[in-house]
Amino acid sequence: MVDFSEVLVPVEQEGTKAVVRNWLKQPGEIVAVDDPLVELETDKVTQEISAPAAGILDEIFMASGTDAAPGAVLCRIRLRPSTSRDDHAPAPLPPGETGNESGDRFSPAVRSAGEQYGIDPAEVVGTGRDGRVTRMDMDAALARNQKMERDKTPSSVSIPTSPDPGTLTRDQITHRSHIVAHTPMRLSIARHMLESATTAPHVTAIFEADFTAIIKHREKSKAAFAADGINLSYTAYIIAACVAAMRAVPEINSRWHDDHLEIFDDINIGVGMALGDKGLVVPVVRHVQDLSLAAIAARLQDLTNRGRAGGLTNADMRGGTFTISNHGVSGSLVAAPIIINQPQSAILGVGKMDKRVVVREVDGVDTIQIRPMAYVSLTIDHRALDAHQTNAWLTRFIETLEGWPA
The missing domain is CATH 2.40.50.100 (RNA polymerase II/Efflux pump adaptor protein, barrel-sandwich hybrid domain)
Structure with a gap:
């Protein structure tokens, strides 16, 4: 049998x-x-x-x-x-x-793609388990090669010859173009973003944060963290400051229901991670209310390493109650509104940290100083939250960052 x-x-x-x-x-x-x-x-x-x-x-x-x-x-x-x-x-x-x-070394689908695209899989960086080259990696390599070829060729517009240019119709003008099929990930992200934008009324508040205190603390502490194999990132401080702000305004860590607001006792913070042209993933650091700065940094480092290697699982993305969009890593100063990750009630945006001239009072005298500053935004679901809660949360968040003990 x-x-x-x-x-x-x-x-x-x-x-x-x-x-x-x-x-x-x-x-x-x-x-x-x-x-x-x-x-x-x-x-x-x-x-x-x-x-x-x-x-x-x-x-x-x-x-x-x-x-x-x-x-x-x-x-x-x-x-x-x-x-x-x-x-x-x-x-x-x-x-x-x-x-x-x-x-x-390669699956039949990868070898087939290599023959079809004229790309040697051995020259492609794999994002699958243990560095395996996947069919998506081959598709991405083809897209990169096509983009490089397009960049070498100046774009042009072809206009049919006509004795009277003033009589040209719209149909007589053609533009060069090419088709890029949506990946299932891109389509699913699009549906999720549209659902969030049409479900929740988005309102955004923007504050400015001085990163001087955490930069000093990080410079003093990163060697000791590194000795334990931990990379002390700025994002770890941002997560810790979110915890302090949640304690001051717990309603931010919530989910809207038609007949009640569900406020979560556990703070599970998702951190957006871009995968280039493939899309975005949001791995979750769980129970951060119970974690030290070192534990937050260690868990964040593990998720980041596995995300870059293509080793994240669905379990790593489940259960988030709040999300951070660290859009400043790609150079953005401000992004608003950042679409809420449904069914959560709010999302934090952190812009690029930049040296700016600010006024600070010293011994009762206004002084002009250069400080590392960043715009931070909180976008809320206005069904669940109001402006006073939003501003109170951001105020406590910034106080925590700027008052970080030396």
């Missing part, structure tokens, strides 16, 4: 829609326990689904591009006798069946 093991779409997707992006194995191929089988993409992360058992990939039930509902069957694996999750050796193939050579 032949036994089978079904491979399912993960049940916990935090309300996002998963799409089958790319199959890494094909029917008839040998698979070992934990071999990557398929890539699923949501608005938050691309993840590889691995084989739960060793055997032979028997049948695929969802083609690439198919919406994958939580719990749905992706494929099934034909098991061999005594196969279990502890068996790491591939099962023997039936007569006449062949699989990939064990020395293959």
Whole structure:
């Protein structure tokens, strides 16, 4: 009797829609326990689904591009006798069946893309697990190459010859263009942003923060943190200041319901992380109200490292109650309104830190000083919150940053 093991779409997707992006194995191929089988993409992360058992990939039930509902069957694996999750050796193939050579570095889909695009996968930086090159990496490499070619070619407008230019119609003027297909992540982000903008009335308040105190503290402390393997970033201070502000105005850490406001006791802060042209992910630092600055920095460092390596999971993005958009890292001074990450009630924006001339009173005398300043904004859902709560929260947030003990 032949036994089978079904491979399912993960049940916990935090309300996002998963799409089958790319199959890494094909029917008839040998698979070992934990071999990557398929890539699923949501608005938050691309993840590889691995084989739960060793055997032979028997049948695929969802083609690439198919919406994958939580719990749905992706494929099934034909098991061999005594196969279990502890068996790491591939099962023997039936007569006449062949699989990939064990020395293959790239999946069939990646090799196929390489041949189609004329790109050597060995020259592409992989973002998959353990640095694996994925089909998305190949697509991104193609897009970069196409952009480089376009940049070399001046854009032009082709206008048909006419004896009387004044009689040209709109249809007679053509523009050069090209089509870039939306990724499932980009489409899902677009839907989420539109839903938030149409659901919640957005109101933004903008304050200015002096970063002098935390810069001094960081300069004094970063070596000791580094000795423990921790990178002490400015974002860690920003998260800690958010905790102090939440204690002063807990209503910011909330969710609107039609008949009540749900105020969260746990402060779970998501930090936006750009993935270039691929989109944006928001990993969450949980229970920050119970964490020291060192613990916040350590958890943030772990999420950042795994995000850059493509190692984040859906679990890393779940459960956020508040979000920080650190848009200043890309040079932006002010961004407003920053779209709220539904179903949260507010989002903090932090602009670029820049040296500016400010007036400070010293011994009763106004003085002109140069200070490291940044604009910070709080965008709220005006159904849940009002201006006095918004301004009180920002006031406490800035007091914490500017009054950081030496």
